[in-house]
Amino acid sequence: MVDLEVKIGGITLKNPVTTASGCFGYGLEYTDFLDISRLGAIFTKATTGEPREGNPSPRMAETPMGMINSVGLQNKGVDHFIEHIYPHLSAYDTHFIVNVSGSTVEEYVEVASKIDVLEKIPGIELNISCPNVKEGGMVFGTDPVSARKVIRAVREAYHKTLIVKLSPNVTSIKDFALIAQEEGADSVSLINTLLAMAIDAERRKPLIARITGGLSGPAVKPIALRMVWEVAQAVEIPVIGLGGISSATDVIEFMLAGATAVQVGTANFIDPAISLKILEGIIDYMERHGFSSVKELTGALEI
Amino acid sequence: MNQIIGKKRIEDLEVTGNKWLNEDYFVLTLRSEEILPDIRAGQFTQVKVEGSPETFLRRPISFYDVHPSSREIRLLIRKAGAGTKRLSALNKGEKVNMIYPLGRPFSLLEGNRFLLVGGGVGLAPLYLLGKELHRAGKEIVFLFGFRSAGQLFDLSQFKDLGELYLTTEDGSKGEKGLVTGHPVMEQGWDAIYTCGPEPMMKVIAAVAAEKGVPCEASLETLMGCGFGACLCCAVETVHGMQRACVEGPVFNTKELLW
Numbered sequence: 001m002v003d004l005e006v007k008i009g010g011i012t013l014k015n016p017v018t019t020a021s022g023c024f025g026y027g028l029e030y031t032d033f034l035d036i037s038r039l040g041a042i043f044t045k046a047t048t049g050e051p052r053e054g055n056p057s058p059r060m061a062e063t064p065m066g067m068i069n070s071v072g073l074q075n076k077g078v079d080h081f082i083e084h085i086y087p088h089l090s091a092y093d094t095h096f097i098v099n100v101s102g103s104t105v106e107e108y109v110e111v112a113s114k115i116d117v118l119e120k121i122p123g124i125e126l127n128i129s130c131p132n133v134k135e136g137g138m139v140f141g142t143d144p145v146s147a148r149k150v151i152r153a154v155r156e157a158y159h160k161t162l163i164v165k166l167s168p169n170v171t172s173i174k175d176f177a178l179i180a181q182e183e184g185a186d187s188v189s190l191i192n193t194l195l196a197m198a199i200d201a202e203r204r205k206p207l208i209a210r211i212t213g214g215l216s217g218p219a220v221k222p223i224a225l226r227m228v229w230e231v232a233q234a235v236e237i238p239v240i241g242l243g244g245i246s247s248a249t250d251v252i253e254f255m256l257a258g259a260t261a262v263q264v265g266t267a268n269f270i271d272p273a274i275s276l277k278i279l280e281g282i283i284d285y286m287e288r289h290g291f292s293s294v295k296e297l298t299g300a301l302e303i
Numbered sequence: 304m305n306q307i308i309g310k311k312r313i314e315d316l317e318v319t320g321n322k323w324l325n326e327d328y329f330v331l332t333l334r335s336e337e338i339l340p341d342i343r344a345g346q347f348t349q350v351k352v353e354g355s356p357e358t359f360l361r362r363p364i365s366f367y368d369v370h371p372s373s374r375e376i377r378l379l380i381r382k383a384g385a386g387t388k389r390l391s392a393l394n395k396g397e398k399v400n401m402i403y404p405l406g407r408p409f410s411l412l413e414g415n416r417f418l419l420v421g422g423g424v425g426l427a428p429l430y431l432l433g434k435e436l437h438r439a440g441k442e443i444v445f446l447f448g449f450r451s452a453g454q455l456f457d458l459s460q461f462k463d464l465g466e467l468y469l470t471t472e473d474g475s476k477g478e479k480g481l482v483t484g485h486p487v488m489e490q491g492w493d494a495i496y497t498c499g500p501e502p503m504m505k506v507i508a509a510v511a512a513e514k515g516v517p518c519e520a521s522l523e524t525l526m527g528c529g530f531g532a533c534l535c536c537a538v539e540t541v542h543g544m545q546r547a548c549v550e551g552p553v554f555n556t557k558e559l560l561w
Contacts, residue, residue, distance in 0.1 A: 025532040032311040032530075045534075053544045060527055060535035064356040067527060071534045074544055217359060269528035270351065270361060272402065273313060 002286045003293040004279075006040070006260050008238050009161030009186025011095055011122045013040035013261055016294055017251065017279045020242050020265035021046055021099035021125060021165070022071065023216075026085050027092065033272040038279065041095040043189075043263060044081075046127050047115075049107040051077040055132060061198035061207035066217025066244070067266060068196045070210045072132040073101055078111045082118065090120050097163065101127040103136035105153045112158040123161030126154055126185075129192035131169060131214045141167035141192070147176055151183040163240065166190040166231070168220075173227045174234040181235045189240035189263065190231060191224045216266040218244040225257055232258020232299060246274065248281020255297040309340050311405060311530060315398040319375060321391070324456035328424070329391050330367065331378045333399055342369045342376065343408030344432035345498075345521050345553040349529035350378075350390065351400040358386040361402065363526045363548070365428040365498075379427035405529050409553050412517050414493020415441055419465075420482055420507050422448040422499025426461075428521050429498055433464040444468070448482035448503065451475045483507060492516050498523075501561070508556035518556040522547050 004015035018041040024030060027042040036042060054074025061068045075081075081098070089096050098115050102108040108126065115121055128147055130137030140146045151164055164180040166173055168191035177188045193214025198207040224243020232239045241259030245251055246267040254262050264275045271277070282294065291297060320332035349361035367379040382391050393399065409432050417436055419429045426447060436443050443465035449455055452475035461467050468487050469477025478485055482499075483506040497507045498521040511518035524547040527533035536547040539560040545551065 022534075023532065029530060029532045033313060054534065054537060056539070057537055058525055059537060060525055060533075062357075062360050062525075065359055067360060067535075069527065069533065069535055071537075074534050074537065269533055270359070271313070272528070272530065272532075 002283055002291065003295075004283070006238075006295060008163065008240065008261055009123060011041070011097075011161050013095065015040045015279055015282075016255065016261040017275055017282070018043060018097075018240070018261055018263050019268060019275055020263035021127065023265040023268050026089070027094075027096065028085075028088060030268070030272055034276050037093040038276055039094045040261060041097050043125050044096055044098050045075055046073045046099045046101040046130065047075055047078050047081050047111055048073055048101050048103075049078055049110045051075065051080065056209040058207065058209055059213070061213070063196070063198055063215065063217075064219060066215055066219035068198050068208060068213040068215050069193070070132045070208050070213035072210070073130055073137070078114050082114060086118060086120070095122050096120065097123045097125055099125045099127050099165070100154070101130060101137060103133070105150050107136070108150050109153050109157045112154045116158050116160065121160075123163060123186070124158060125163045125165050125189060126151065127165050127192070129165050129167030131167070131193055131195045131212070132210065138167050138169060138192075138195075141176065142170050144175060144179060148179050148183060151180055151185060155184040161186045163187040163189050165192055167192050168223065168227055168243075169195045174230045177231040177235050177239075181237050185237065187238045187240055187260075188231060188235065189242060191220070191227050191243045194220055194223065216244065218246055220244045221250060225253055228254055228259050229257040245278070248278045248285055251278055251282055252285055252297065255294070256299070256301040258299045258301075260295075260298050309404060311402060312340065313400065313402050315400050316376070318393045318395055318397045318399060320395065321393050323391075325454065327454065328379060328381050328456055331380060331390060331393065333376055333378070333401070335374045335376075337374070339369065339371050339374055339376070340404055342366055342404045344435050345408035345428050346404040346406045347529070347552060348376075348378070348401045348403035349405060349526070352386040352389050354389050355385055358389060360527060361529060362386045362390070363405075363529050365521065366404070366431050367427040368431055368434070379424060379430075381424040402529060406548055406552050407550060409496055409519055409521070411435070411439065412494035412519070416491070416493050417441055417443050418446060418487065418490075418492045418495045419443055420446045420495060420497040420499070420503075422482060422503045425497075425499030425521070425523070427498070429496065430461060432496055433461060437464045444487060446470075446482050446485055446487055448472075448499070449476070483510065494518065497521070504556075505561060508559070511556065519553050520556050520559070521553045522551055524552070
């Protein structure tokens with residue numbers, strides 16, 4: 001038996017395969033397809049202080065080996081999460097990490113504080129990288145001063161594992177990873193989606209109502225991999241890699257580049273059971289290459 | 304409101320038939336190795352299209368017909384883009400990966416006389432609905448619109464279930480004009496069901512609202528996942544933004560803000 005355990009801050013994951021925020025609902029949407037308790041963790045849909053309707057439709061476009069979305073943080077708010085979703089989560093033997101978003105520093109802090117007292121939630125992922133809202137989201141994650149401010153405020157209010165989700169829509173992503181580390185984050189996850197656009201040439205119209213959105217899927221993987229590599233070189237805290245992961249080989253690549261754990265995102269839409277197939281593939285790779293602990297893969301790129 | 308709480312499955316189904324009805328429309332028949340789940344009119348499947356980077360996501364397709372005894376389902380598909388083109392080229396014996404059954408079906412509304420209005424590929428779920436209503440002993444009338452006679456295909460299986468009226472925009476078959484102007488719309492109906500191009504459905508919904516007749520419409524929207532996770536297919540309703548793949552694709556038109 002290979003050892004699959006990894007640690008992110010104070011959380012011990014039974015394996016490094018987790019599912020990405022916005023791509024896996026609250027996990028409950030997937031229970032017909034797989035045993036979600038076998039996952040290392042589930043990163044929930046973004047949660048804000050107040051309920052949000054999200055953006056107008058159309059919200060998505062299919063692009064070569066990927067998709068652009070502009071959902072805009074549609075969710076029923078943190079109080080709804082606590083009252084109606086959280087009670088269902090204890091039936092599953094995995095970690096639920098709540099993705100926290102907001103328009104203002106105060107809103108981020110409010111949501112984080114309310115999640116802090118939930119016994120079954122061991123950590124949050126601070127979403128300072130959503131490209132699909134006018135205020136908050138990526139506005140924080142692309143400006144070093146704002147990023148520092150919101151991470152610092154949330155760090156003061158939140159006492160468990162704090163993961164900061166980084167935006168790739170910056171010149172140097174490692175600068176933001178370093179800010180997160182300096183402000184006491186336990187981990188960084190990257191990348192969120194890449195700001196993108198799609199046009200219908202025949203109709204001469206944008207394919208997405210808000211014109212731009214976030215690109216995800218295998219199309220972004222090489223960029224994500226490069227960014228994980230850069231960040232892992234720069235920080236001491238564990239890096240969670242994501243961006244287009246669709247196979248066990250993709251996960252191995254992210255781990256070799258320096259990721260401690262990974263998130264499977266858009267691939268869940270095409271094959272809702274893919275995360276566990278990926279897990280099986282990792283075990284197979286480890287056996288073939290003689291790794292006894294998955295931790296040995298992190299940063300094991302031979303140069 | 305009928306709520307189907309069946310388990311969704313991912314399965315490779317075998318192609319047992321793939322037949323062109325005309326230049327644009329084809330019927331794909333697929334067989335499951337297992338007993339079919341309860342599949343209701345208006346529900347859909349997310350079909351995986353193998354073969355090109357442009358067909359990255361699954362294609363949501365309504366059920367056209369279901370045969371539990373032979374474990375077969377049929378899908379009526381219009382060749383529109385790369386994905387449907389690939390599906391049209393599938394041969395007998397090939398496997399197709401599907402997630403099904405998905406979405407909220409049409410509900411059995413009160414009454415005995417129902418009008419089913421369709422356009423284009425929107426005919427698909429209306430056939431299965433027609434079968435359900437026919438089985439329930441209801442009187443049904445179909446009203447279908449096409450651009451021209453060249454788009455038509457054999458509609459005899461619909462005629463086995465009820466009367467059928469046709470309109471074509473150029474008058475090459477049936478009444479000239481749009482379904483929305485057909486006199487049968489003016490008769491007293493207990494409810495109207497519709498599936499087709501959105502502008503058509505909007506007019507049908509408006510007529511129904513004016514006459515105080517309940518109306519359900521099945522929406523065709525872009526979808527990411529098809530099972531409620533991505534929130535990409537959201538439509539504006541009186542209850543806020545709702546997922547066409549879970550709260551729909553069938554909506555009571557009173558709920559829609561379109």
